[in-house]
Amino acid sequence: MKELKYQFPSADCIIYPDALFEQVTTLVAGKLVVITDEHVFAAHRERFEGHTCIVIPAGEQYKNQAAVDRIIQELIAARADRETFIAGVGGGVVTDMAGYAASVYMRGLRFGFVPTSILAMVDASIGGKNGIDVGLYKNMVGIIRQPEFILYDMSLLQTLPDKEWVNGFAEIIKHACIKDAAMFDMLEQHHWQDFKNDTVLLSALIEKNIAVKAGVVLQDEFEKGERKLLNFGHTIGHAIENLYSLPHGHAVSIGMVMASVISEEINGFPSLQRERITALLQRYGLPVTIDTDNEKVMEMLLMDKKRASDRINFILLSEIGKAMIQPIGITQLRDILEASF
Numbered sequence: 001m002k003e004l005k006y007q008f009p010s011a012d013c014i015i016y017p018d019a020l021f022e023q024v025t026t027l028v029a030g031k032l033v034v035i036t037d038e039h040v041f042a043a044h045r046e047r048f049e050g051h052t053c054i055v056i057p058a059g060e061q062y063k064n065q066a067a068v069d070r071i072i073q074e075l076i077a078a079r080a081d082r083e084t085f086i087a088g089v090g091g092g093v094v095t096d097m098a099g100y101a102a103s104v105y106m107r108g109l110r111f112g113f114v115p116t117s118i119l120a121m122v123d124a125s126i127g128g129k130n131g132i133d134v135g136l137y138k139n140m141v142g143i144i145r146q147p148e149f150i151l152y153d154m155s156l157l158q159t160l161p162d163k164e165w166v167n168g169f170a171e172i173i174k175h176a177c178i179k180d181a182a183m184f185d186m187l188e189q190h191h192w193q194d195f196k197n198d199t200v201l202l203s204a205l206i207e208k209n210i211a212v213k214a215g216v217v218l219q220d221e222f223e224k225g226e227r228k229l230l231n232f233g234h235t236i237g238h239a240i241e242n243l244y245s246l247p248h249g250h251a252v253s254i255g256m257v258m259a260s261v262i263s264e265e266i267n268g269f270p271s272l273q274r275e276r277i278t279a280l281l282q283r284y285g286l287p288v289t290i291d292t293d294n295e296k297v298m299e300m301l302l303m304d305k306k307r308a309s310d311r312i313n314f315i316l317l318s319e320i321g322k323a324m325i326q327p328i329g330i331t332q333l334r335d336i337l338e339a340s341f
């Protein structure tokens, strides 16, 4: 198994980019409890045989404390103790919740991830942010704690619905926008189906994205500066995601278009590059606009974790591949929203 070892300040994490789910048992010495969701479990039932499994309902609406409480009840029923290892096998909702439940149960069990969606493979499973939503507020409660391993089994993607492939490309395009102009150019030459149909092309893309995400987290695990750049498209994205029940990638896509407009207005981001971003998102089947109630969006933005008194720290672009943090006043933001949405 190929190994990529990341030594984050708080803990090491080993990434196995070309493994098989079954190899998890070679990485875990003690008792293993698998947490997955109903879709992943139904699609790969035979591969879970022989494991103690906690199967949670699928979907963002279950990424909450009530679902964590049920996981904890099931861990107690399974007699999970401090020697138990938790493996979160699923999309970003499963990895966020499994990492969180593992971190609070008995003050913290060891855990690792097997991401099964594109979004979880390139983003959610990497970096140690684990958490849950509170009502409409995204990731309001959580913890930063690294998984011991992230194991990639590309064969699990065979059952991923097409709409989830599209969803995952939002975070890939985000990585290209903030850090990797060459990846942006390459994405412009393809469609998402090219990656679905070519495992070599897909593996190379996923490894590139692991390098971008883990590289940023290596520099700033606890989000004092550099890691904030990963929030490109997420400030407005998070505000509209639960408000309008949008898939995460769709919300981020619309958020990136808005952040590009703001970048052009106040940061001199070239309009041709803004147009390329919108065109790329559309090429990958992602939405670039939505009808919103701006007051409700503002209300959500005021609760954003990136707010500091009367300013919100926005991630803006100066060019494709180069991002920066820029505080924007609430009044200016309200005006931009009114003019653009």
Ligand code: NAD
Residues within 6 Å of the ligand: 037, 038, 039, 040, 043, 058, 059, 060, 063, 090, 091, 092, 093, 094, 096, 116, 117, 118, 119, 120, 123, 124, 125, 126, 127, 128, 129, 130, 131, 138, 139, 156, 157, 158, 159, 160, 161, 164, 167, 248, 249
């Ligand atoms: P998800 O976990 O809801 O998965 C999307 C859908 O695909 C679900 O219905 C799931 O059951 C299904 N699915 C996943 N893998 C499958 C497979 N192999 N076969 C069949 N069905 C499969 O959502 P997601 O898009 O993977 O992740 C979104 C979540 O990730 C959001 O909650 C977001 O906040 C979070 N996230 C976290 C971070 C982080 O750093 N922790 C970063 C980005 C996103």
